[in-house]
Amino acid sequence: MKTNAEELFKEFREHSVSEFFRKNAAMLGYTGKIRSLTTIIHEGVTNAIDAAEEAGVLPKIFVAIKRVKEESEHFKVVIEDNASGIPEEYIPNVFGKMLAGTKLHRHMQSRGQQGIGVSGSVMFGQITSGRPATVITSTGNGEIIRADVMIDVDRNEGKVMNAEKLEGKWRGTRVEVEVKDVTYMRSRYGPFNYLRMTAIANPHVHITFVEPDGTLTILEHATDEVPERPKPMPLHPWGIMSDDLLVLAKHTKGRTVTSFLSTELSRVSKRKAEEVLKLSEVNANKKPAKLTWEEAEHIVSAFKQVKLMAPPTAGLRPIGAADIENGLRQILRPEFTYAVTRPPKVYRGGLPFIVEAGIAYGGGAGKTVEGKGEGEEIEAEAGMELLRFANRAPLIFDQGGCAITSAARNIEWRRYGVDVSTAPLTLFVNVVSAYVPYTSAGKQSIAEEPEIFDEIRSTIMDVARELKRFLNQKIRIKERHERAGVFEQYLPVIARKAASLAGTKQPDIKPLLKKVTGDKHDEES
DSSP states (O other): OOOOHHHHGGGOOOOOHHHHHHHTGGGGTOOSHHHHHHHHHHHHHHHHHHHHHHTTSOOEEEEEEEESSTTSSEEEEEEEEOSOOOOGGGHHHHHHOTTOSSSGGGOOOOSOOSSOHHHHHHHHHHHHHOOOEEEEEEESSSEEEEEEEEEETTTTEEEEEEEEEEEOSOEEEEEEEEEESOOOOOSTTSHHHHHHHHHHHOTTOEEEEEOTTOOEEEEOOSOOOOOOOOOOOOOOGGGOOHHHHHHHHHHOOOSSHHHHHHHHSTTOOHHHHHHHHHHHTOOTTSOGGGOOHHHHHHHHHHHTTSOOOOOOOTTOOOOOHHHHHHHHHHHHOOSEEEEEEOOOEEETTTEEEEEEEEEEESTTOSOBOOOOSTTOOOOBOOEEEEEEEETTEEEOSOGGGOHHHHHHHTSOGGGGTOOTTTOEEEEEEEEEOTTOOBSSTTOOOBOOOHHHHHHHHHHHHHHHHHHHHHHHHHHHHHHHHHHHHHHHHHHHHHHHHHHHHHTSOOOOOHHHHHHHHHHHHHHHO
16 A cells, blocks of 8 residues: 555654754764763863863863763763853753854854754763753852753753752853763773873863773873964855855845945955945845845855955964974973974865974874773884874864875875884874864864865975984984994004004003094983
């Protein structure tokens, strides 16, 4: 018997964003027992650091993972910051509503961008443990709010339960999430390595970490300077599509298309807007909200025919070469380190980005094998370790499909005197942009945009050349030591034999030995 259309569509209904991600949690990074736990840490820590920086304070982050029951896969994750705190009325939306936040609409560089992160963690804890997240927060007004938060999945709304107000002189936010079916391991995919990478890329951040077995790790900050806050960067006409223009038009405060273009887009003056509208044959006095798709296409096409200044990059905030080196030294204690921050570039015609890279050799640099559980030592394994970042946030997963990985593999490392399978080497790469082209909502991999790939490759070659100079110098020093050692060993013998054959007194060869081996002893001292 055939089913008719009416019967089929009886099952038709709308789904909320929360319901979609509850059924597709893997899209947010909640896949696998180790990755899911690390993803919760990632979302909480990136939000905490962003919030502290926006408050203008040096971030102090406390992270603890506590086992709820012995020898079980049931944990409580605690993340606390010293930022500005959250006003009470915003708690339900911040922790219980998907695609709600302060970042997505600002066209501004930040570690998290989609407005999903912390609410995704609350949802994952809710669906695995059945428990609400506990939020404790204060804006420093003498009042501390403690509330339990759950997500109404069908409505994509946060529900606050058991709220209470306490007195206290504290400012910041503490989030506690219970989660089941996850595993803690000291591995390169686990929370410990995530926080280690965070400390390298954020040398101004102080991190305290307590592992499930009680092990305490303190990652001290290497600089006392809070990075300058990024500034919002409006879209540049060279990097927009017709749909982007129509979305902006719906929300603009401009009353005419002319004022809309000159206020909402960067590098567009009133005169340039008039020139574009004349070329596109669009009424300059038309209300922006009434623009049609065809008119938007004509405007985008016209922008490509007029001369404009290059997209602004003042809103980008790279780490900086000096701080990258500070971070690498603080955590890895390498024998050699070098970093570079390249000038800004653009991709897709008008989206600005910056690539910076650092390289560390010797000391604690290089790969480590995965540990098998809590409290176990991690044995050293030779080979190059690749540390990927976007806007200072570590990218641990989905390494194979990332532009950074592809660019690093595209380098002929032997030209730089390096065997990446054995060298004690750590390569650090950070991509900075208000428009990082992530490959998924999990934000763990950067798309291979041609301009970004080429710039990453060029930046890696910059630091690799400096490593080659260091290694060549090291080889020269070793060769001088070996030559000096030969003279030091055999010159006294030669002098003694020569004096015996000549029937004369053996000469004092100490000044000659000092001259020959002086460089060696100077270098050793």
